[in-house]
Amino acid sequence: MRKAERLFQIVNLLRSRRTVITAKTIADALEVSERTIYRDLQALMLSGVPIDGEAGVGYRLAKSYTLPPVMFTESELRALMLGMQMVKAWAGNDMIQSAESAFEKIQAVLPDQQHYRQIQQPSWLMVPDFMRGKMAQFSDDLNDTIDKRQQITIAYQRQDGEHSTRSIHPLGLIYWGKTWTLVAWCLMRDEYRMFRLDRIQAMTRAEIYFDWREDRNLQHYMQQMESKEAQNACPEVNREFS
Structure with a gap:
């Protein structure tokens, strides 16, 4: 798992808990060491994410904190891209236009457009449309x-x-x-x-x-x-x- 994805998962874990969550619990969930989680938590706090807590006690996220409206992992984007290709290959024109419009909105708010383009057309993923007709x-x-x-x-x-x-x-x-x-x-x-x-x-x-x-x-x-x-x-x- 890339660091960016891991940081995203840590924030999600913190958001899902009403009480504090320990670094060990996070480490077990993400299958990394506690030391890695401590470094990640420090990186999140330095970037402005309002995390309260301390080592040995636990951490929690400020209730007022919200994520941007669209944040996807690489695998989630690929799953969405597969769904869009299936719609384009097998569905009617109205649904194709709706799918393309939805992905334009997603693309507009993704932080890394180049990264999105790489995911958009992976060399190993193709849905033929020659049977659409x-x-x-x-x-x-x-x-x-x-x-x-x-x-x-x-x-x-x-x-x-x-x-x-x-x-x-x-x-x-x-x-x-x-x-x-x-x-x-x-x-x-x-x-x-x-x-x-x-x-x-x-x-x-x-x-x-x-x-x-x-x-x-x-x-x-x-x-x-x-x-x-x-x-x-x-x-x-x-x-x-x-």
Whole structure:
């Protein structure tokens, strides 16, 4: 762990305690020596962090002290960067723009812009977007209809090539690691159905809105799947793409 990250963790430990915390406790938590912690505490105090206490008794942070609004460790930034790359590779345009806007705000308040750029494009991290294509074609509209609980009609092509038209209540989107699927309540079948986004040929909105129901939502659908798996049975999921 770099010294800068260690100092940040020490401040977080001090903030999380209402009473004093000993140097030994901090050292054990960060897996370093007590001598290192004493040096770090001294460095923090010299930099203006209001730490009260003394060796052998313990330390605490003044209640009035607050951290800047955004402070991330290197690993946290990389995790956020991975999430952003996944959004850019697999999500719709609206979500991509939101992710980019959020990262611009983060970048603006980071103290070391060059350090951020190094983290932004690590040589060992890549999320290919060549499969995005049709998967993102309807995702923005679907997100909107899910939020509004608006009924839609889709033209859909099954795996066997058969075409069908379905009126559905869109409930949520699931990404399975290869493709996005829409979980919906099919009005014709009167049950849950899943539709692959890359097989949706067209979509139209109806001026019909549905209410949220405890027995008809994405969480309920997932609970049904988990329940079937818990019974050591292969879940017989109604999938339009299977």
